[in-house]
Amino acid sequence: MKKHLLCAGICALSLIISAVSASACTLSYWAPEKQHALTGRNMDWFSEMGTKLWIFPRGLERNGQTAQNPMHWTSKYGSLSISIWDCLITEGVNEKGLVANNLYLPETSFEKRNSSQPGMGMSIWLQYYLDNFATVDEAVAATTGKDFQVQSSKLTLFGKTAAIPLHIALTDAHGDCAIIELLDGKTIIHRETKQAALTNTVYATQKILAKQYQGLGGKHMLPGSSESEDRYARTAFYLTKLPQNASSQHAVAGLMSVMRNAATPIGANDPKRPNIAMTLWSTVTDSTTQTMYFSSSLSPNTLRIDLNACTLDKGASILNLDPMHTADTLAGDVQNAFAPHKDIPFVQAGQQITWTAPKTK
Structure with missing residues (x-):
């Protein structure tokens, strides 16, 4: 009887989550012993987001972009950072190998x-x-403080x-991962090591x-839809199948294959269900070497940016690249x-983001 109630509860919870989800992104972290630490990410959205790549040097004066006491x-x-809507940073890696990503979280x-x-x-x-x-430890200390x-x-x-509404994943070269969520006015932080997955559902949920599926503790076959909880289950499962002791090249290719398994094809947008959105681009970032691999869904080409090969000295220029329209x-x-390029014009807290996707030619 208890098993039936548990299954019914999980199914009901799944339906609630599907109803409130409003976007789709997927993240994975894989840092096996004696291999490079890698973070993969799919950016899913229903229209072009004005994606740009940025190289920021040291010594930039910043403020928190609030009207009072920033x-x-x-x-x-x-x-090396990625912006969307020409005003918001959604992903990046720094010269020490700290990787940061934010994903949509309706709660x-x-x-x-x-x-x-x-x-x-x-x-x-x-x-x-x-x-x-x-490191993740340093970032978490500033957040919990x-x-x-x-x-x-x-x-x-x-x-x-x-x-x-966003939650953040922080990963580093030492096998550490933190998921930061703002729920009911409180900051909730989950810690993982070596391996993690994240989509657009509250992390604990x-x-x-996922425990109902084969290979993750349950008996059900892996789900195949683009729903948040289904993408999480597939990502978490296939992370366990990646080969140990792989070369750096094979490890990057392996994690990219996991991200493609969680991707939503071009043209699969559902106007009535915005939580089903095409994958615009995918990245795999190597914390160990501070290298990012960027793959636009509009091109078969993959771009590689080695942060160590960039000039990051104080006073160096801010640099910019449009990866979506140069991938061909x-x-x-x-x-x-x-x-x-001049610095990104970060939008201030409380203000409206005005972004209109350009019409497809």
Whole structure:
């Protein structure tokens, strides 16, 4: 009887999650002993997001992008970052191998602003970690210490304007991973080592749901849909199948194959269900070598950016590359294809993001 109740509860919870999900992204972390530490990510969305690659040198003056009492810092480390909507950092790696990613999480809720505490806008939150910390431990210490208060910007989606709800995954070269979620006005941090997966469901719930599947503790066959909990189950399962003691090249290729297994094909958008969205691009980032592999779904080419080959000295130029519209002409190492650019105009917390996807030619 208890088993039937548990199954019924899991199914009901799964339906609730499917109903509230509003976007789709997938992340994986794989850091077996004596191999490179790798983070994979799929960016899923229903339209073009104006994706740009950035190389940021050390010594940049930053602020937390809140109207009152913003956090202030000078970037300690250089980084390679990815922006969307021309105003928000969604992924990156710094010169010490700390990797940061944010993914959509509809259950996110933000504290009421307390202006006596330094503020951190959602648009620059990820870059704050890349600018300042070498390891997951350091980043978590600053987060649990309540050094700042996170506030969101707004985005209009399908005629409705709401705060941008995100959770963050931090990974590093030492086999450490942290998932940071803002739930019911509290900061919740989960710690993992060596291996982790993340999609668009509350992390603790994902782990419970996955236990019903073969290879993850249950008896059901692996699910095949693009729903958040299904992508999580497939990613978590196939991470266990990657070969140990693989060469760096084979390890990167192996994790990219896991990400492709969780990807949603071009043209599979469901206008009535925005949680089903095509994969725009995929990355695998090597924390050990500070190298990112970027693959646009619009091109068979893969771009490679070695952060160690970039000039990160204080005073060096900020560099920029559009990877979605150069993927047909570029492949392999692309550090030399970046061009000087002014800094990204981070959107301030509370303000509206105005982004219109260009029409497809």
